[in-house]
Amino acid sequence: MNRRGFLQLLGATGAAALMSSCNRVNSVVGTLSSPTNLIRFPEKTEMIFLTDRPPQLETPIHYFRQDLTPNEAFFVRWHLEGLPTSVDLRTFRLNVSGHIRQPLQLSVDELGSQFEPVSIIAVNQCSGNSRSFFEPRVPGGQWKDGAVGNAKWTGVPLKSILDRAQVRSGAVDVSFNGLDAPPLPSVSDFVKALSIDHARDGEVMIAYAMNDQPLPMVNGFPLRLVVPGWYGTYWVKALSDVTVLPHAFSNFWTDKAYRIPNGPNGTESPKDLAKDTVPINRFNVRSIFVRPDPDEILHPGMPTEIEGIAFDSGYGIRRVEVSTDGGATWADARLDSEIGKYSWRRWRAAWTPRSRGQYRLMARATNVVGDTQSKEQWNRSGFMWNVIQQVDAKVG
Amino acid sequence: MSPKTKSVVLSLGLAALVSGCGHPSNISKEADHGIANAKMESMLDLEADSPVHTIVMPHDEPVFPPGPGRDEFVTACVVCHSPRYITMQPRFSRTTWLGEVNKMKDVYGAHISDEQVLRITDYLVSINGKAGTGHAPKGAYGE
Numbered sequence: 001m002n003r004r005g006f007l008q009l010l011g012a013t014g015a016a017a018l019m020s021s022c023n024r025v026n027s028v029v030g031t032l033s034s035p036t037n038l039i040r041f042p043e044k045t046e047m048i049f050l051t052d053r054p055p056q057l058e059t060p061i062h063y064f065r066q067d068l069t070p071n072e073a074f075f076v077r078w079h080l081e082g083l084p085t086s087v088d089l090r091t092f093r094l095n096v097s098g099h100i101r102q103p104l105q106l107s108v109d110e111l112g113s114q115f116e117p118v119s120i121i122a123v124n125q126c127s128g129n130s131r132s133f134f135e136p137r138v139p140g141g142q143w144k145d146g147a148v149g150n151a152k153w154t155g156v157p158l159k160s161i162l163d164r165a166q167v168r169s170g171a172v173d174v175s176f177n178g179l180d181a182p183p184l185p186s187v188s189d190f191v192k193a194l195s196i197d198h199a200r201d202g203e204v205m206i207a208y209a210m211n212d213q214p215l216p217m218v219n220g221f222p223l224r225l226v227v228p229g230w231y232g233t234y235w236v237k238a239l240s241d242v243t244v245l246p247h248a249f250s251n252f253w254t255d256k257a258y259r260i261p262n263g264p265n266g267t268e269s270p271k272d273l274a275k276d277t278v279p280i281n282r283f284n285v286r287s288i289f290v291r292p293d294p295d296e297i298l299h300p301g302m303p304t305e306i307e308g309i310a311f312d313s314g315y316g317i318r319r320v321e322v323s324t325d326g327g328a329t330w331a332d333a334r335l336d337s338e339i340g341k342y343s344w345r346r347w348r349a350a351w352t353p354r355s356r357g358q359y360r361l362m363a364r365a366t367n368v369v370g371d372t373q374s375k376e377q378w379n380r381s382g383f384m385w386n387v388i389q390q391v392d393a394k395v396g
Numbered sequence: 397m398s399p400k401t402k403s404v405v406l407s408l409g410l411a412a413l414v415s416g417c418g419h420p421s422n423i424s425k426e427a428d429h430g431i432a433n434a435k436m437e438s439m440l441d442l443e444a445d446s447p448v449h450t451i452v453m454p455h456d457e458p459v460f461p462p463g464p465g466r467d468e469f470v471t472a473c474v475v476c477h478s479p480r481y482i483t484m485q486p487r488f489s490r491t492t493w494l495g496e497v498n499k500m501k502d503v504y505g506a507h508i509s510d511e512q513v514l515r516i517t518d519y520l521v522s523i524n525g526k527a528g529t530g531h532a533p534k535g536a537y538g539e
Contacts, residue, residue: 039454039456040454041451041453041454042451042452042453042454043451049456049480050480050484051477051478051480051481051484052453052454052455052456052478052480053453053455053456053477053478053480054477054478055453081476081477085450085451085452085453086448086449086450086451087448087449087450088447088448088449089447089448089449090447090448132486137486137488139485139488139492139496141484142484142485142486183475183476183477184475184476184504184505184506184507185505186504186505187476187504187505214449217449217451218451221449222449252503256503
């Protein structure tokens, strides 16, 4: 991207900035959990409304019929009420400091003009996506399957920035802080970290564009950390501070929060909680139906196409099997061509239901290292859901 | 947040609570539509090249039924988060709700006494509770 193109990209934010004098809505307790409860945030389309402050907005599934999730429909999840609502690009700087020789303060314009831009198509998924399906239910954001999205991210490899900052020997971790701030001094600021080797792997990047547009404010404008194959908790939004550390990073959000049982697929029993836990990390493998639509009525003898998406943490999807009889028999779905190792991959299966009635559809993805989806899963935080999805199709 | 980034305006809770948007009505018709229709009153930023990017967040104000503990709930909880953080949850047992309220006090530092913890728990159970002892998650954070 040349400098002019980059400035045009940034200039587009002005026109996109939606202003509003008073966005108050009222609702009544008891009607809130309606699945049709939608809300529109600035720069966003109508999204499934979980919470407003801080916002948690879920993508309606039909958007996953597109390979790239539109920015306006991409899911939103913030931890702290004090999220940025205004950023001045004249004064905003990405600060790189800590165990380095050359501290940096880079404007977004400098990131775009002084570094070779790279792009990657990658899935971002909330750790708690699909939490509402765990049984027994667990507290937290009650997502269905829409706290995930796939986008083309453009920006600068974190390695390039760290190289310019000249990391000193003995670096252990790199921490990432955004512009969001806690509502009380007792609440830990939301800061996450990666190991120095992960931070310098050449794939982790600082993105200033999402699907060739500036990021919506609630998706992390102006900069967002992109950690391909890892859960969204690491994808720090409105990234402002990168700190290289000569010791292991430690804070509430790493030591206490976002931890999973240290066992297969992060699973434990409600009656016997795991004592050994580790920070959540790479995506497990899963698939999600995007067709038929839940409200669609199919017809006997009429050919239809079942469709879905499947992804993992970057090994690659090898196979997706589909059942239309509740798991009694399975057949391979056709895989669309791969559009990136960290992208999701679309699959399709032709199906002609023979007679009227209700059919239980299931889909099971397997990746190239043999990981597949589970039949049962539970953990106390409601993370990493990848139980084989079941969808009821109506034929009438 | 870095102290160097003074250009950033934060939407802090108290500011939102005292914003001049008038008072919430007691009866919501919008909720009947199933669509929380934020009155956007939007306008495009006329300065397309503006380096300042600003949004105004909508906020939802659920109308909560009266009951013991309601005042403590409204005062102590919504300082940091929307009450939708409660109403989006499934019905939980008293054990689970008590665990959640204690987590807010002990882990996140909510300014509430032990007495208020119990009154808030009573209220949450009354509006979104279920019978039984249920499951009390221990060490579940960041969800």
